[in-house]
Amino acid sequence: MQLMSEKGAAGGGLRERKKRATRAALSEAAVRLAAEHGAEKVTVEAISATAGVSVRTFFNYFDSRDDAFVVIDADAGARMRRAVLDAPADLSPLAALREAMAAELAEAEQQHELWRLHAEVLHASPHLLARGVGAHMAAEADLAEAIALRLRGDGGTGGDGPGLYPRLLAAVAGAAVRTSMDHWSAHQEEAAFLDVFHEVFTLLAAGLPAPSA
Amino acid sequence: MQLMSEKGAAGGGLRERKKRATRAALSEAAVRLAAEHGAEKVTVEAISATAGVSVRTFFNYFDSRDDAFVVIDADAGARMRRAVLDAPADLSPLAALREAMAAELAEAEQQHELWRLHAEVLHASPHLLARGVGAHMAAEADLAEAIALRLRGDGGTGGDGPGLYPRLLAAVAGAAVRTSMDHWSAHQEEAAFLDVFHEVFTLLAAGLPAPSA
DNA sequence: TGCATCTTTGCATACCATGCAACTTATGTC
DNA sequence: GACATAAGTTGCATGGTATGCAAAGATGCA
Known part of the structure; x- marks a missing residue:
């Protein structure tokens, strides 16, 4: 176990x-x-x-x-959870999540070489990539609970977990991070990661409109 | 293999x-x-x-x-891909995805008992749940490509896959479906699945605003 | 120092997963 | 219908993965 x-x-x-x-x-x-x-x-x-x-x-x-x-960093989830809880009260839930994740990704850059190797390894075998994606779920459940706390203030999350909105927000934000990383690693020369990251969250906040072009 | x-x-x-x-x-x-x-x-x-x-x-x-x-149904991905491609031209990309997924979920209801057992099994062991989530990635990549085709009309997806927007859309829609199923299976008596499903996509289309309540 | 607790380790065991060769079953052709 | 061919199934051998158990080694604390 x-x-x-x-x-x-x-x-x-x-x-x-x-x-x-x-x-x-x-x-x-x-x-x-x-x-x-x-x-x-x-x-x-x-x-x-x-x-x-x-x-x-x-x-x-x-x-x-x-x-x-x-499993790269076992405590990342706990750090993001805290970041969401400690975020300024005037941030929207989506923005709070964005900032928490951005901070975590910046931290990851510290271990630059190892993280790069890690991404290579996962990308090289789809089997592991799938496993990696699935592994984020526990963290997302934690984040959903943190968002619920942030929204309701109190500590009673009820008997059956966070509501629909916090769950959705956490799941979508996770999908956004994965998409950013995927896209960036496929177009590394064209754009900085943070630019991709912010474009993704901008699209989310706008309701994913069809591109005008 | x-x-x-x-x-x-x-x-x-x-x-x-x-x-x-x-x-x-x-x-x-x-x-x-x-x-x-x-x-x-x-x-x-x-x-x-x-x-x-x-x-x-x-x-x-x-x-x-x-x-x-x-792996429940190996061809579900292909069916959704076709549904996205064949959707009426006046649907937004997000709506086209929503309809494709709704159709697939309705189909799943045919095998009701088996799908219910399946959900139970996955939910009972987090290990498998994570694996299941990861397994959707291949399908999401397919959907991203279908959306890219739908947007650009032509068949040339270029050398390095769909762009950022189609990828994000597919990933987010996948997250939305998973969230709907999770939430519904935790609150089965309170709401019909389709209601949850539509509420989730409405939230997405609205840019995930903080709930007013 | 001495005791309680936690961690590491080797061993035994069972299951998972793949390559290979032999055997059985469809398919298409004459 | 019988034949050649391609495709699928099976048993066997082999090696890696994973867990329980009990003994030995560290660590924490009085």
Whole structure:
């Protein structure tokens, strides 16, 4: 079943620091090996050896081999959730989401090389790409709840989750980010990523009108 | 690698009819067994035995065990693509997509019981749900291309796929459908599915404004 | 230091997934 | 209808994936 994720933020204990380090080492080993040899040719044994742990320990951190390629940053969801909750009150829900996601993407640029490799790996095998897309869903559910909180103020999300509007907003924003990344990685020379990102959200806010051209 | 899907429509040859029957039998066996015992407890051997074929044959039809739970109707994508292309010219792209998807969902109601079980199974194990969402991506890419064709009239989609707008539209519409189904299955008694579906597309067309209430 | 807790590891086991060769079943032709 | 061919199914062998369990090794805390 995997180990619990303990604290999302930077905890102080030696144990938790070691655990984060091990997880990061496994993740990085998986991505680098996959970028070099192709994801299908990378065995769990190779990943574990590169990260300096046993195969059994690999499965203490990831539920499946593919998870090591797909799950990049486990705390990203929590950070976006907080960003949505802390956004200025005069931002529309859509704009709050846009800003939270933009901040997260900017953060991702810090690990530039690794993220680039990661994108390459996912794009190279559709199987993993699909898995990656699906993996965002949990984060989207979190975001939907954050939006619901933002809208209603109170903490009682009721028995059966956020309403239709927050769910839709989170799902659509997720789709928007994926579309931006896809399109940008196919037209990297023509436009900066942030331009694509903002054009996408502008289209959303306008109700996706048919292009005039 | 899986067998090729031959023709999407109803072909006449005995071979192809048998193949579709076998695929359907495997798919149905997988879903029913999973609904009864939980997806994790269903082995490929059990699915194959229920469908009356060997384990080896199972893997001739599906690339992995999970695919049998996830891939319900392999031709749905092709049908929606055609529906988008054949839609009346005065419909906006968003409306054309909405109608294509509504038609497909109405079709799904024919197999009501099986689709219901399918939804249950996916919902019961997040792992499969994520996989299911990812599986829609190929269909979305197809839809994006159809929209691009619809907008530009010509057949030359260029070297690097549809533009930003068609991609975004397809991705957002996919997110809208998933959201509708999620929300509806959580509030089944309160509203008819089609009402939820239309409310979602109305919100999209309005640019996802913050709710006034 | 010494004890409680958590983590890693090896081992055993079962299932998943693919290549290959032999066998069976459709299709089209004579 | 019988034949040659192409297509699909099956069993076997093989290797990777994934989990439970118990022993050994770290860490946290009094």
